[in-house]
Amino acid sequence: MSTRAQTPATLTTRQFDLVAKALSDPRRMALLEAIGSARQYPCQRLCEMFPVSKGTISHHMKELLRAELITAKRDGQYINYEVCRETLNAYTNELMRRLGGEA
């Protein structure tokens, strides 16, 4: 009960909206899933497995970053993305809190 330092139980209204928006596009959700399926994911790989341009991928990554659903780390010329599960948990928590979910 001491390893994880800061896990916010709730999100700001702004971030809540950003997360909901980020999750609402099926393609972006698929990208997030792909990232989640591995520890790290270079952007180039994503370009290869989805029929969209580099520009579009970059745009989606920016949105996911804005929502803090992923983190990015530069590794040479690559950028590795990782799913930020704290944000995801905070989002579902907030969802339940707002809708009076007792579970």
Add this chain to the structure above:
Amino acid sequence: MSTRAQTPATLTTRQFDLVAKALSDPRRMALLEAIGSARQYPCQRLCEMFPVSKGTISHHMKELLRAELITAKRDGQYINYEVCRETLNAYTNELMRRLGGEA
């Protein structure tokens, strides 16, 4: 562990997308919260507490119904809405399942 009969662990891809989309608009989310805050909620009340027209409210209700996030029951000239928490739970479950959440 026997009272609840049918709580689907997952959603169809289609419904998952519909739910995510439905939750992504702040106004619609606010409407859902309002509905969740009381047992029943007539549409007219919603029109009064949000600065939007009847038509818009009706439109949002239709989207929430399509996602099966609410149910509607006619009571005379009124229509009462109720939050469908099974769908909400199924959505968060599916979200966690897709993103490899171990929690």
Add this chain to the structure above:
DNA sequence: ATATGTGTTCGATGGTTATCGAACTGTAAT
């Protein structure tokens, strides 16, 4: 320096959608 490969930015475009207002339907009264 030049070349190559990775990612970003930007303008344009087409599709989606939140919104209004007005016409319409439906329900319940008098």
Add this chain to the structure above:
DNA sequence: ATTACAGTTCGATAACCATCGAACACATAT
């Protein structure tokens, strides 16, 4: 039947957004 209230539907409009392609910036080589 008509009046009044509740909700839906529809056309129009404006804002938003996913997408592309091209130009750019950045990193790593040779």
